[in-house]
Amino acid sequence: MHAPVTAVLRRVNRVLLGLAGLLLVLLGGAVLAAGLDLPVPSWWPWSGPGDVLLTAARRQRWRAEGWWWPTVIAVLGVLVLLALWWLVSQFRRARLAEVLVDTGDGDAAVVRGRALESVMEADAAAQEGVAQARVALTGRRTAPRTRIALLLEPHASPGEALDGLGGEALARARTSAGLAALPTEARLRAVRHRARRVS
Numbered sequence: 001m002h003a004p005v006t007a008v009l010r011r012v013n014r015v016l017l018g019l020a021g022l023l024l025v026l027l028g029g030a031v032l033a034a035g036l037d038l039p040v041p042s043w044w045p046w047s048g049p050g051d052v053l054l055t056a057a058r059r060q061r062w063r064a065e066g067w068w069w070p071t072v073i074a075v076l077g078v079l080v081l082l083a084l085w086w087l088v089s090q091f092r093r094a095r096l097a098e099v100l101v102d103t104g105d106g107d108a109a110v111v112r113g114r115a116l117e118s119v120m121e122a123d124a125a126a127q128e129g130v131a132q133a134r135v136a137l138t139g140r141r142t143a144p145r146t147r148i149a150l151l152l153e154p155h156a157s158p159g160e161a162l163d164g165l166g167g168e169a170l171a172r173a174r175t176s177a178g179l180a181a182l183p184t185e186a187r188l189r190a191v192r193h194r195a196r197r198v199s
Contacts, residue, residue, distance in 0.1 A: 146173075148165065151191055154191055
């Protein structure tokens with residue numbers, strides 16, 4: 001499920017960057033040509049160094065119309081939202097759809113990333129003092145990385161939780177997937193609880 005989304009984002013990035021580059025090259029070349037008083041196509045709005053992109057008449061042509069400013073604001077708002085979505089998608093780390101496992105006989109097997117995440121979550125949550133665990137696989141198929149979020153019970157020791165995580169859940173995942181290393185980023189948070197009244 002995550003692989004198609006990543007592929008779509010890559011295609012969108014390539015298309016957007018290609019179109020932006022082409023547009024900038026064409027606009028820059030045409031403006032430079034007009035600024036140097038070189039011949040430009042007849043439909044091009046600038047024909048010489050003294051021309052402007054929009055004349056005063058063109059700028060004020062639609063200002064008296066009631067639909068003009070709402071349309072301009074709506075179009076600009078959509079463009080800003082699209083730009084923000086694209087920016088956020090660049091920083092979002094995609095989860096691995098599968099992990100490549102070396103079987104030792106020259107062949108390789110594939111383990112679904114979600115299945116491995118579920119097993120690691122169950123192992124981590126089974127530890128004493130851990131209320132909930134969330135695991136996300138990132139990185140490459142041959143060199144996965146993990147991000148683990150542990151929700152600890154109020155009485156739990158963070159040090160013991162980390163020791164148990166590294167000694168049990170992560171070790172079992174490394175062994176089962178045949179990985180030499182499994183770099184992990186762990187985040188720990190305690191369950192919120194009400195203070196007890198002492199009388």
